[in-house]
Amino acid sequence: MPQTNLFCRLVGLLLVTVAWTGCQRAPAERADLLIVGATVVTMDAERRVLPDGALALRGDRIAAIGPRAELEHRYPAARRLEARGRLLLPGLINAHTHAPMTLLRGLADDRALQDWLENYIFPAEARHVNEEFVLWGTRLAALEMLRGGITTFVDMYYFEEQVAQATQQAGLRAILGQTLIDFPAPDHKSVADALAYTETFLQRWQGHPRIRAAVAPHALYTNSAETLQAAAALARRYRAPILIHLAETRREREAAQREYGLSPVGYLDQLGLLGADLVAAHCVWVDAADIALLRERDVGCVHNPSSNMKLASGTAPVVEMLAAGLRLGLGTDGPAGGDRRHGPLSDWTP
Numbered sequence: 356m357p358q359t360n361l362f363c364r365l366v367g368l369l370l371v372t373v374a375w376t377g378c379q380r381a382p383a384e385r386a387d388l389l390i391v392g393a394t395v396v397t398m399d400a401e402r403r404v405l406p407d408g409a410l411a412l413r414g415d416r417i418a419a420i421g422p423r424a425e426l427e428h429r430y431p432a433a434r435r436l437e438a439r440g441r442l443l444l445p446g447l448i449n450a451h452t453h454a455p456m457t458l459l460r461g462l463a464d465d466r467a468l469q470d471w472l473e474n475y476i477f478p479a480e481a482r483h484v485n486e487e488f489v490l491w492g493t494r495l496a497a498l499e500m501l502r503g504g505i506t507t508f509v510d511m512y513y514f515e516e517q518v519a520q521a522t523q524q525a526g527l528r529a530i531l532g533q534t535l536i537d538f539p540a541p542d543h544k545s546v547a548d549a550l551a552y553t554e555t556f557l558q559r560w561q562g563h564p565r566i567r568a569a570v571a572p573h574a575l576y577t578n579s580a581e582t583l584q585a586a587a588a589l590a591r592r593y594r595a596p597i598l599i600h601l602a603e604t605r606r607e608r609e610a611a612q613r614e615y616g617l618s619p620v621g622y623l624d625q626l627g628l629l630g631a632d633l634v635a636a637h638c639v640w641v642d643a644a645d646i647a648l649l650r651e652r653d654v655g656c657v658h659n660p661s662s663n664m665k666l667a668s669g670t671a672p673v674v675e676m677l678a679a680g681l682r683l684g685l686g687t688d689g690p691a692g693g694d695r696r697h698g699p700l701s702d703w704t705p
């Protein structure tokens with residue numbers, strides 16, 4: 356199918372995970388690689404699209420982007436990669452996933468979130484998830500993401516050290532959150548153990564050029580206030596991001612109203628978690644006051660439409676969120692949560 360071919364060609368060029376900015380002012384003598392002839396979609400301030408464009412790479416940085424003729428003249432000695440008929444554009448970002456769950460894809464259908472999670476996913480994870488599962492599951496996810504044009508992803512899972520190792524080997528960029536959950540998990544039997552592991556994980560990956568370790572309390576309905584606050588305190592001690600599932604289902608919203616007299620967003624704010632360092636997945640069951648509060652606290656929210664549809668969670672008010680100026684990303688959620696490959700949100704064929 357021509358469309359499929361075009362897409363495969365397009366994503367083939369996305370394996371170069373490099374900074375996209377600052378490419379115009381670089382000095383112009385030496386480059387290691389010149390990609391020529393592609394239609395270059397810059398996504399720069401002017402949103403320039405260069406037909407028959409070129410991109411020069413030096414080390415792991417983009418040295419220049421411009422018309423093919425100009426760059427060929429500036430970098431005559433560089434190795435050349437012909438890319439006529441292809442698109443060259445910045446990598447896509449999957450802002451919420453659970454990479455190792457590639458190995459649980461298709462596990463249970465036609466279940467709402469809580470039934471799916473408590474009766475199928477948590478028991479399967481308790482039985483099967485170990486370091487080896489996580490390592491190989493992430494390797495498969497990395498392959499799928501790269502083929503889908505994703506160069507950066509945000510992950511929450513167990514044994515996140517293994518996720519980090521597979522990510523490093525794959526050459527991807529990622530924010531990787533170690534999950535904290537208030538019942539015995541596949542990797543830790545207590546929150547105290549999980550917190551200690553998470554601290555070591557944060558220390559080990561500090562300063563890595565592509566991997567940022569994070570703290571990921573699972574959700575309001577699986578974490579006590581004490582765990583949520585301990586997770587936030589640990590993250591903030593290391594200036595690490597905090598990742599969480601938030602306001603995903605009507606049930607979560609109703610429980611928060613009943614138990615705390617607040618919306619899930621309001622409750623997290625009361626606990627002091629809302630901030631620019633928080634990435635909140637879903638935000639489906641939010642009202643106008645919640646959206647205003649998320650905006651005020653500069654929280655990053657992630658829309659996961661295929662997961663929300665599969666698990667009948669609802670539809671996030673993304674139009675209202677964008678109108679309010681909220682920072683909003685797109686995610687696939689775990690492959691078991693949408694039965695998709697880790698790719699762009701449209702279907703694709705390998």
Ligand SMILES: [Zn+2]
Nearest residue numbers: 600636688689
């Ligand atoms: Zn999720």
